[in-house]
Amino acid sequence: MLITDDFLPVPVPESLSATYLVPMAGLPRVSAKTAVRALAGRLAEPVYGLAAQMLDSPLMSVDTRPIAEFPALPPDLLTAFGATGAQLDRLAAATHLVVVQAEYRPGWPPAHEWAARAVAAAVADTVGGDVVDVFGLQFLDPATALRSLPDDQGRIRLVDWVLVPYSSDADGLWFTTKGLRRFGLLELQTQGVPDHLTRAWGAVMTGAARRLLRDWTDGLAGEEVPAFVQLPVLATITGHDIAVAYGNPEQHGATAPVLLRLELDPATDPEADSFLSLRPPPGHPGPAGRYFAAACATLFNGIQPDVRYARRGDAMSAAIATARAGLDDIRARFLAGGLPGESQLVVKYGLPADEGPEYVWAGVTSWESPERIVGASVTDADTDPTVRIGSPVTIEATDVVDWAILDGTGVTEGGWTQAVLDADDRPTLP
Structure with missing residues (x-):
């Protein structure tokens, strides 16, 4: 192995393993193989076939054990990683655990993880139960576990x-x-x-x-x-x-x-x-x-990804009015390809929240209808867990309070409300 100052040698483990649990009150209603067959059409074919193959191989085991035989899962850590009270209650009421374990060599695809999660989700789906990812100490409902598995092209969201x-x-x-x-x-x-x-x-x-x-x-x-x-x-x-x-x-x-x-x-x-x-x-x-x-x-192209709430006042009202007045023009420029090269159009819009709207930014990808904007979020939202960096969003134009053109140096045009938030001063209006 060549060792240079440009590369860092990282050791590779001989094998990798995955463990998933399905807590349940009583014994499983159907076998793991029957549960997986019920997912035909709901799982992408590469994963469906992989799960079926590994179930028939010594690389995977599926055992049902009394819950008392398994080390107790720490409720404080499960809660820290998102467990709900209902999930913890079902775990406390469980009498048995279905334990799905798989082993595979390092590399891609990670067959041990994909197959084990698919089988565990299939079993949980038959009883309306939960999947516990032992590695991440996370509860997953069956639908969430299945959505995290690869699509027909083998793509996953790493955040899952x-x-x-x-x-x-x-x-x-x-x-x-x-x-x-x-x-x-x-x-x-x-x-x-x-x-x-x-x-x-x-x-x-x-x-x-x-x-x-x-x-x-x-x-x-x-x-x-x-x-x-x-x-x-x-x-x-x-x-x-x-x-x-x-x-x-x-x-x-x-x-x-x-x-x-x-x-x-x-x-x-x-x-x-x-x-x-x-x-x-x-x-x-x-x-x-x-x-x-x-x-x-x-x-993040100069747009602060932290959540910012608009403050009341004449300066903010004027900034929003200015931005909205320019929406028709900026849409026309966007559709005509009239924006500077290597630039991006972003819009700021409000998400409903108990304490008033939460304002977040999204990059515009399509604006065919004047009333509706299609884009991708450039911020995580506090109030809506589906709005995450990179996630697709559809925005009503009436909810837009600001827009900006960005290049590699930051905001080159627009961003009036952000100027108020950042400088706490009245923006310069055209």
């Missing part, structure tokens, strides 16, 4: 398989991934992230996971599993990586790439995990947090 938890420490926020080990890769971490970049850096971590996972699986593409895969020390992350990780590959994102340096942080405790750390590239002056903020500004 990799979580990005974070916590505070003395230097800021500490982000990690939880899910890359499913594929044999070490988890990522970033330390010293400024507090105001919570959502933005979570998206960057997800995009970085997508980029490095692609490099990782490319290194495992041969017939023999290597002992190491060499990952680039300088990882290049783009807006497209983020969009693809969130399941919207059509949105390439007119953003400049950012560089992140990859370092191996081996665990000193044999019981602890080693990490691949994401740091600023060599030669960056100043604290790491400053670079992370600049990277987010680049990847």
Whole structure:
């Protein structure tokens, strides 16, 4: 193996395993094979066939055990990763667990994960129960588990398989991934992230996971599993990586790439995990947090991904009126291809919320009807869990309060409400 300063050798495990649980009161009504056959037409053919094949092989086992024989699942961690009270109640009432386990070699596709999740979802579907992903300590209802599996082209949303938890420490926020080990890769971490970049850096971590996972699986593409895969020390992350990780590959994102340096942080405790750390590239002056903020500004085209609520006042009212007055003109320019090259049109619109509208941004992809805009979200929403970075959205023009044209340097036209929020001053109106 060639070792250079440009690549980092990362060890490859000999095999990978997946474990899923289906809690139930009583014994299963049907066999796992019968449950999987009931999914014909609901699962993409590659996964349906894979699940059936692995069920007939020694690579997968499906056992039903009294729940007392299985180590107790920690309710506090399950809650932290999204478990509802109803799901925890069903777990407490369960008498048995169906345990689905699969093993496979590192590489792509991750047959152990896809097949085990499909079989567990099939079994849970027959009893209206839940799937517990042991690796992620997550509850999944059967429909959610099935939606996370690959489509006919083998595509997945990485956010369905990799979580990005974070916590505070003395230097800021500490982000990690939880899910890359499913594929044999070490988890990522970033330390010293400024507090105001919570959502933005979570998206960057997800995009970085997508980029490095692609490099990782490319290194495992041969017939023999290597002992190491060499990952680039300088990882290049783009807006497209983020969009693809969130399941919207059509949105390439007119953003400049950012560089992140990859370092191996081996665990000193044999019981602890080693990490691949994401740091600023060599030669960056100043604290790491400053670079992370600049990277987010680049990847999100100058639009702050943090949720902002419009403030009342004459300046904001004037800004919204100005933006709305220009909607017909900017739509005509967009349809005529009259916007500057390598630029992107984004609109800001309101989502209903108990405390008043939450305003978020979306990139415009189609505007055939004056009343309706089709686009992709460039922010995560607090009030609507379906609105995530890269997710497709349909917007009523009456809900739009602002628009902007972006290039690689930021806002070049529009953005009047953002000017009020950022500068707390009356915008300059045309």
